[in-house]
Amino acid sequence: MKRIVIIGNSAAGIAAAETIRAIDKESPITILSEEATPAYERFKILKLLASKVKERELVWRNADFYKNNALDLRLEAQVVELNLHKKKAILKDDTFVAFDVLLLATGRKTMLPKIKGTQKEGVVAFNSLKDVKYVIDNLPVAHTVVVIGSGLIAEEIARIIAEKKIEVKFFGVLSGPIEGVDAIVDHSVIEILGEAEAKAVRLSNQKVIGASLVIFAGAPEPCLDLVRDTEIKAEQGVLVDDTMRTSVDFVLAAGDVARVAGREKIYGWDQAVAEGRLAGGTICQM
Numbered sequence: 351m352k353r354i355v356i357i358g359n360s361a362a363g364i365a366a367a368e369t370i371r372a373i374d375k376e377s378p379i380t381i382l383s384e385e386a387t388p389a390y391e392r393f394k395i396l397k398l399l400a401s402k403v404k405e406r407e408l409v410w411r412n413a414d415f416y417k418n419n420a421l422d423l424r425l426e427a428q429v430v431e432l433n434l435h436k437k438k439a440i441l442k443d444d445t446f447v448a449f450d451v452l453l454l455a456t457g458r459k460t461m462l463p464k465i466k467g468t469q470k471e472g473v474v475a476f477n478s479l480k481d482v483k484y485v486i487d488n489l490p491v492a493h494t495v496v497v498i499g500s501g502l503i504a505e506e507i508a509r510i511i512a513e514k515k516i517e518v519k520f521f522g523v524l525s526g527p528i529e530g531v532d533a534i535v536d537h538s539v540i541e542i543l544g545e546a547e548a549k550a551v552r553l554s555n556q557k558v559i560g561a562s563l564v565i566f567a568g569a570p571e572p573c574l575d576l577v578r579d580t581e582i583k584a585e586q587g588v589l590v591d592d593t594m595r596t597s598v599d600f601v602l603a604a605g606d607v608a609r610v611a612g613r614e615k616i617y618g619w620d621q622a623v624a625e626g627r628l629a630g631g632t633i634c635q636m
């Protein structure tokens with residue numbers, strides 16, 4: 351029996367927990383998630399924005415799943431530090447969870463850039479169910495929406511909002527024109543203006559554009575904060591071997607946060623599930 355802690359309650363974390371439970375019915379498994387809901391299908395959140403699915407259709411594993419598998423799910427439990435010497439995950443509220451084996455399944459995120467004003471109401475980095483619900487709640491009163499980013503997700507957000515007949519200013523390169531989306535490539539956003547709430551953005555040419563909602567999307571980065579200044583080696587991802595073990599023998603990583611040195615990383619839901627299963631199998635052999 352070993353105390354297993356999984357940080358991240360999504361594709362990789364759940365797949366690992368399921369794999370472990372299929373073999374090991376005894377070891378306590380704690381899943382720590384900074385989010386507020388049981389696992390959902392993250393790749394469908396754009397469909398929620400487009401009103402093509404209801405929130406309940408996103409549920410991947412409901413409360414019964416955790417109960418039936420004796421998984422101790424702790425929601426809104428953000429881990430802020432790892433004490434590898436004492437084998438403790440320290441939470442934001444200063445409590446801790448002790449482990450014998452730790453799995454990092456923390457994924458990737460679009461971060462807010464280090465420009466002025468990103469703490470204001472109406473500014474969001476688009477990563478989670480909470481973020482998409484925030485956008486949905488704010489759209490009815492939005493006059494102009496600024497989308498900053500690159501890649502398919504950013505483009506899709508711009509397209510869906512424009513289809514709702516709301517003006518969209520897109521800062522980034524579009525793969526092709528989108529009706530109702532004004533793409534701006536010459537200047538970037540350097541500041542978000544307004545008192546407590548976003549009212550406008552200032553561009554690198556000092557021009558000011560009114561905007562009540564500012565969405566950062568695309569260009570996600572692996573969540574590496576927890577491994578900085580630890581013995582867990584990371585380089586554009588937590589470095590793992592083919593069994594998902596990291597450079598610390600009681601710590602594993604899987605999913606979007608993990609990568610094998612020298613090998614091209616494949617990101618995505620199915621890959622994260624596969625890596626989670628692999629990590630779960632390794633944990634059972636430890």
Ligand SMILES: Cc1cc2nc3c(=O)[nH]c(=O)nc-3n(C[C@H](O)[C@H](O)[C@H](O)COP(=O)(O)OP(=O)(O)OC[C@H]3O[C@@H](n4cnc5c(N)ncnc54)[C@H](O)[C@@H]3O)c2cc1C
Nearest residue numbers: 358360361362384392393428429456457605606618619622
């Ligand atoms: C809008 C969008 C659309 C997408 N569409 C597709 C698609 O069509 N097809 C596809 O294959 N993939 C898609 N993806 C990517 C896919 O969702 C990811 O590849 C997959 O979710 C990765 O799974 P994961 O378990 O590694 O990490 P994640 O799903 O990112 O989960 C990591 C979890 O760990 C939590 N966490 C992080 N740090 C901490 C901490 N310190 N303490 C506690 N909890 C923490 C995070 O909040 C998150 O809940 C999409 C992603 C987004 C955002």
